[in-house]
Amino acid sequence: MLSKRIIICLDVREGKTTKGVKFKGNIDIGDPVAMAEEYYRQGVDELVFYDITASSDKRDIIIDVVEDVAKKIFIPFSVGGGIRCLDDMHRVLNAGAEKISINTAAVQNPDLIYSGARTFGNQCIVLGMDVKRVNKTPAMPSGYEIYINGGRTPVGIDAVAWAKRAVDLGAGEICLNSIDADGTNAGYELVLTSLISSVVSIPVIASGGAGTPEHLRDLFRTSDSSAALIASMVHYQRYTVAQIKEYLSKEGVPVREFT
Amino acid sequence: MLTLCNLRDYLGCTGRGRFGTLFCRTTGTRKMTSAAYSNETAKNGMASIIDYGAGNLTSVARALEHIGVTCRITNQHKEILSSERVIFPGVGAAGKAMEVIRRENLDGVIREVIAQKKPFLGICLGAQVILGRSEEDNTPCLNIIPGTTRRFPDKGIKVPHMGWNDISVARRHPLLEGVDRRAQFYFVHSYYPAPEQEEDIIATTDYGDSFACVIGHDNVVATQFHLEKSGRNGLKMLENFCNWDGRV
Numbered sequence: 001m002l003s004k005r006i007i008i009c010l011d012v013r014e015g016k017t018t019k020g021v022k023f024k025g026n027i028d029i030g031d032p033v034a035m036a037e038e039y040y041r042q043g044v045d046e047l048v049f050y051d052i053t054a055s056s057d058k059r060d061i062i063i064d065v066v067e068d069v070a071k072k073i074f075i076p077f078s079v080g081g082g083i084r085c086l087d088d089m090h091r092v093l094n095a096g097a098e099k100i101s102i103n104t105a106a107v108q109n110p111d112l113i114y115s116g117a118r119t120f121g122n123q124c125i126v127l128g129m130d131v132k133r134v135n136k137t138p139a140m141p142s143g144y145e146i147y148i149n150g151g152r153t154p155v156g157i158d159a160v161a162w163a164k165r166a167v168d169l170g171a172g173e174i175c176l177n178s179i180d181a182d183g184t185n186a187g188y189e190l191v192l193t194s195l196i197s198s199v200v201s202i203p204v205i206a207s208g209g210a211g212t213p214e215h216l217r218d219l220f221r222t223s224d225s226s227a228a229l230i231a232s233m234v235h236y237q238r239y240t241v242a243q244i245k246e247y248l249s250k251e252g253v254p255v256r257e258f259t
Numbered sequence: 260m261l262t263l264c265n266l267r268d269y270l271g272c273t274g275r276g277r278f279g280t281l282f283c284r285t286t287g288t289r290k291m292t293s294a295a296y297s298n299e300t301a302k303n304g305m306a307s308i309i310d311y312g313a314g315n316l317t318s319v320a321r322a323l324e325h326i327g328v329t330c331r332i333t334n335q336h337k338e339i340l341s342s343e344r345v346i347f348p349g350v351g352a353a354g355k356a357m358e359v360i361r362r363e364n365l366d367g368v369i370r371e372v373i374a375q376k377k378p379f380l381g382i383c384l385g386a387q388v389i390l391g392r393s394e395e396d397n398t399p400c401l402n403i404i405p406g407t408t409r410r411f412p413d414k415g416i417k418v419p420h421m422g423w424n425d426i427s428v429a430r431r432h433p434l435l436e437g438v439d440r441r442a443q444f445y446f447v448h449s450y451y452p453a454p455e456q457e458e459d460i461i462a463t464t465d466y467g468d469s470f471a472c473v474i475g476h477d478n479v480v481a482t483q484f485h486l487e488k489s490g491r492n493g494l495k496m497l498e499n500f501c502n503w504d505g506r507v
Contacts (some may be wrong), residue, residue, distance in 0.1 A: 001426065001465065002422050002423070002466060003422060039496065040490070045422070070317075070318065070321055071321055071325070074325065074490055075445065075488055075489075075490050075493055076447075076488045093314060096321065098318075100486065106317060116356055120314060120351075121350050121351050121352065122449070123421065123448070123449075124420050172419055172421070201418060202419070203365060203417045203421050226417060226421065255343070256423040257439075257442070257443065
């Protein structure tokens, strides 16, 4: 049976993870490569590196990180943040990433989804969606609106409509981030996740709000999302990947082996 | 590694024009790739990774390097023919892949390598285009193993089939030696191989229906899942391939 994926997100700024932690042993705090290796060892299914480097002249650093990671871990990983054109995509994929996540750039230039999928294959293109709950109106029938620029700018596009359009344009996967749930550690936005997951034919990764393994169980029980994105619950060492998987497995959620 | 850095510099902040050239698969590009990855210091016999412009070649090279196997990414006929074993990986579309394979006369080289009884490993797209035909762009393929590459039906499953899944072993094969039977592997695909002959199916996976995820015939073996991205079990199978003499 296809396992539900546990994906860890690492926010990287100028080559350092911003939620750095000190693992047992002697791993540098905030070194994304060392953190990736540790999570790989723990049995994570996939990783996402989100480049939040502000200045464009330091953007190349993420490529070095990707190359280093690709030499050491042998599971899929994707890279998002600051990817604006096919050339950017090519550099990241060539450095060893499996997939590219695009968010603001896709809203501003939807053709990027299409051309990215045509050039590299649908499976390479992950649409990142930052979504906020709003009042239901004729223009926003789902009651969920798309935001860009790191969740700061509303764009007046309905989340369901955008998800469907992205599928038509060739996105291979959607990473659905709830702005309302993000950072709360109070659980995923389950209504949103099952809504989006039920209207698209491609895999959906739920993001935002994970604080305990129960939150992941609730996610997989209430929606057919394919994967759960987690960050602080492992970065701050409240849980290991193995603990989360062991719990999910006991609760009847299909997960990949853990040791 | 210096070579990879050079590769990146080459690909660096190029304009669209140069970018376009890269994806036209000009000779320059391939030569560049070929030179860019060759870890000739390792001990085992040389493995060639066939460069036909498909993605994911360096991932396979990195995985081989990790397990200490010498490899090179190449489209040079002589190099491919003189290597001890050949890997045929790739992601992308069947139509485009076959176009490049034919244009570069790599189909003849592949047939020759197989006729020489050298161990031959297809991965993902490489497992699909060795069949007779692909439903993707209705593409005639290499027909090394009789069969068709089919698209997953739209019946309540998410396509692409993406993520970690089990395999059920149908028959023993050196590639699977010592691999935990509960092991899961990483899949990303919308099409799957369907060999005509049951004996060419080595393992299957359930997704909607059961499909062949490891196929093989004599010295040819191929996996639909990504060995290079399947953690230690994938690396173990790559290692098995590199220790295989091609006999079953």
